[in-house]
Amino acid sequence: MLEIKNLHAAIGNKEILKGIDLTIPSGEVHAIMGPNGSGKSTLSYVLAGRAGYDVTQGSVIFNGKDLLALNTEERAATGVFLAMQYPVEIPGVTNMMFLKSALNAIRKSRGESELDAMQMLKVLRGKAKEIGLSEEMLKRAVNVGFSGGEKKRNEILQMAVLEPLLCLLDETDSGLDIDALKIVADGVNALRSPARSMIVITHYQRLLDYIKPDRVHVLAFGKIRKSGGAELAHELEAKGYADFTEAA
Amino acid sequence: MSVANFINRSHQDKEGWKYTDLEALLKTAPASIAMNNNIADTGDHPRFVFVNGVFQSKQSRFGAVPSCILMGDLATGYNLVLGEHTCLVTQPIEFVFTADENAPNEINIKLTIEVGANGRLTLLENHLASPTITVLETEIILHASAKFVHGKIIHSGGTHLARSTAQVARGGYYNNFTLIRGTHLTRNEIDVVLQGEEAQAALNGTMLLRGTEHADTTTRITHAAPHCASRQIYKTVLDGKSRGVFQGKIIVAKDAQKTDGYQLSRALLLSDQAEMDAKPELEIYADDVKCSHGSTIGDLDEQAIFYLRSRGLNEAQARALLIEAFVAEMLEEIQIEAWRDIFRAEIERWAQ
Ligand SMILES: Nc1ncnc2c1ncn2[C@@H]1O[C@H](COP(=O)(O)OP(=O)(O)O)[C@@H](O)[C@H]1O
Ligand SMILES: [Mg+2]
Numbered sequence: 001m002l003e004i005k006n007l008h009a010a011i012g013n014k015e016i017l018k019g020i021d022l023t024i025p026s027g028e029v030h031a032i033m034g035p036n037g038s039g040k041s042t043l044s045y046v047l048a049g050r051a052g053y054d055v056t057q058g059s060v061i062f063n064g065k066d067l068l069a070l071n072t073e074e075r076a077a078t079g080v081f082l083a084m085q086y087p088v089e090i091p092g093v094t095n096m097m098f099l100k101s102a103l104n105a106i107r108k109s110r111g112e113s114e115l116d117a118m119q120m121l122k123v124l125r126g127k128a129k130e131i132g133l134s135e136e137m138l139k140r141a142v143n144v145g146f147s148g149g150e151k152k153r154n155e156i157l158q159m160a161v162l163e164p165l166l167c168l169l170d171e172t173d174s175g176l177d178i179d180a181l182k183i184v185a186d187g188v189n190a191l192r193s194p195a196r197s198m199i200v201i202t203h204y205q206r207l208l209d210y211i212k213p214d215r216v217h218v219l220a221f222g223k224i225r226k227s228g229g230a231e232l233a234h235e236l237e238a239k240g241y242a243d244f245t246e247a248a
Numbered sequence: 249m250s251v252a253n254f255i256n257r258s259h260q261d262k263e264g265w266k267y268t269d270l271e272a273l274l275k276t277a278p279a280s281i282a283m284n285n286n287i288a289d290t291g292d293h294p295r296f297v298f299v300n301g302v303f304q305s306k307q308s309r310f311g312a313v314p315s316c317i318l319m320g321d322l323a324t325g326y327n328l329v330l331g332e333h334t335c336l337v338t339q340p341i342e343f344v345f346t347a348d349e350n351a352p353n354e355i356n357i358k359l360t361i362e363v364g365a366n367g368r369l370t371l372l373e374n375h376l377a378s379p380t381i382t383v384l385e386t387e388i389i390l391h392a393s394a395k396f397v398h399g400k401i402i403h404s405g406g407t408h409l410a411r412s413t414a415q416v417a418r419g420g421y422y423n424n425f426t427l428i429r430g431t432h433l434t435r436n437e438i439d440v441v442l443q444g445e446e447a448q449a450a451l452n453g454t455m456l457l458r459g460t461e462h463a464d465t466t467t468r469i470t471h472a473a474p475h476c477a478s479r480q481i482y483k484t485v486l487d488g489k490s491r492g493v494f495q496g497k498i499i500v501a502k503d504a505q506k507t508d509g510y511q512l513s514r515a516l517l518l519s520d521q522a523e524m525d526a527k528p529e530l531e532i533y534a535d536d537v538k539c540s541h542g543s544t545i546g547d548l549d550e551q552a553i554f555y556l557r558s559r560g561l562n563e564a565q566a567r568a569l570l571i572e573a574f575v576a577e578m579l580e581e582i583q584i585e586a587w588r589d590i591f592r593a594e595i596e597r598w599a600q
Binding site: 048049050051071072073075076077080081082084087088089090091092093097098101102103105106109141158162 | 549550551552554555556557558559560561562563565569570572573574576577
């Protein structure tokens with residue numbers, strides 16, 4: 001379970017998150033929607049522990065642990081995973097090497113044995129196939145020359161391989177055609193489990209046709225302005241965010 | 249050649265030594281250096297061991313070295329001479345240079361390597377331990393269509409002053425790759441003349457520097473005949489207060505039409521206090537040539553580090569992976585897989 005209380009965060013002197021309160025019980029999928037620039041990516045980076053984002057107030061407790069006290073890799077080890085809005089390209093590091101290093105680092109932190117090259121290959125091949133990424137893409141440099149959709153699928157592949165407990169998906173649907181969207185949604189749905197919590201950040205309710213959220217929240221001007229069931233997404237799609245003003 | 253020769257040359261050619269103040273650097277050489285005398289080896293390739301610059305036949309393994317290889321005596325230096333086709337050396341040969349407590353202040357070595365027409369030679373120089381100064385002069389003569397793949401690892405701790413000259417005749421191929429790490433000072437000069445048509449040279453290297461280490465790679469490739477090709481890729485990683493220098497000159501003579509020259513120097517700065525000086529130079533006197541050079545200096549991509557850490561790698565692992573990735577492009581130039589593995593292992597050890 002994830003509990004975010006009165007979370008304030010700033011980039012430099014600019015306060016972006018202005019008191020987020022959000023609780024996501026284990027096993028639930030919550031969607032966060034909101035206008036551009038409202039702080040959705042900022043929230044996901046703060047949760048993942050990216051440098052440059054200063055938490056000025058509030059707390060984040062994940063499965064009883066003070067998440068804000070942990071560094072980035074410690075958060076990954078406790079099960080936090082961020083599928084990024086703009087996945088990073090890493091020339092010279094093959095996708096295979098990247099996934100292998102990541103999975104072994106995570107396994108080690110869980111007290112599990114590292115996988116050897118053969119075992120690793122088997123795991124990665126199987127998962128890549130499920131996500132619709134060819135074996136050839138495992139041999140290419142991480143995200144280099146990948147299309148927008150391939151990058152997003154690559155994020156989901158990493159998620160499927162690392163089996164995190166808190167999945168943060170930041171606009172994983174943007175730039176995907178309908179087939180790719182279904183593949184990504186299938187990948188996400190396959191990971192739904194009573195032990196896992198998910199935050200799905202999206203602009204479009206379209207994704208939520210495939211990943212059914214338990215709750216939908218509206219994030220605008222750095223705060224959660226409204227929460228509701230899956231029907232809220234439809235409402236937002238119809239009306240837009242005009243109701244949410246800075247003062248509200 | 250001796251240290252005195254090098255000092256003289258640095259006085260006479262101020263421009264060529266602009267970034268390497270030889271005399272000052274010689275003065276700051278550490279008094280003692282931990283000796284890495286671990287010359288344990290695997291494999292059954294021919295292996296010639298030199299201690300304090302002196303050839304040790306007892307510690308060496310001649311293996312399948314054909315009789316056409318002649319070893320010279322100390323006075324004239326060591327000659328490695330291969331005749332024509334009949335003596336292709338298929339197995340790579342390794343030269344191991346090390347030193348012991350009896351090492352003189354200055355170890356002078358002269359190697360002459362001559363590969364006859366159509367001959368093949370593959371040689372790895374492994375400069376293991378030298379607490380003092382090694383001065384290495386290498387003269388390479390490649391006859392028509394001879395091919396010489398020449399690797400060099402300098403991780404000797406002390407000071408390494410090297411000058412290699414290579415003359416490549418028609419259709420010949422000279423391939424050099426050099427890894428420099430863990431030396432107080434290295435000046436590695438490679439001077440190649442492509443003398444006959446369709447001669448080729450590929451020079452590649454990596455300098456891995458930290459602390460107050462200083463390494464200088466200075467290359468010159470002269471295209472003296474038409475239809476020759478040269479390719480250079482150098483990668484430098486600098487940490488601490490280290491300083492790296494790459495000077496690469498490509499000269500294309502008037503008659504050397506259809507020259508194809510390529511040169512790339514890329515440096516990765518891990519510290520604000522490290523310094524890289526890269527000076528590419530083209531001197532082109534022919535008009536129908538294809539020559540390009542590039543030089544970049546950058547630092548580690550913070551976004552990539554965050555990405556890797558968010559997937560569970562700790563900061564040191566993330567940095568090491570990115571450093572290895574930076575050098576990977578140069579490793580791909582190494583055609584001998586076993587050597588690529590040796591180089592990769594050296595790089596991994598350095599990065600961790
Ligand atoms: N590195 C940065 N420096 C300064 N401001 C930033 C930076 N990154 C984001 N912002 C600002 O923070 C606000 C929230 O951005 P973001 O979290 O990316 O919004 P969203 O994901 O909801 O579109 C925006 O006003 C944006 O301009
Ligand atoms: Mg965003």
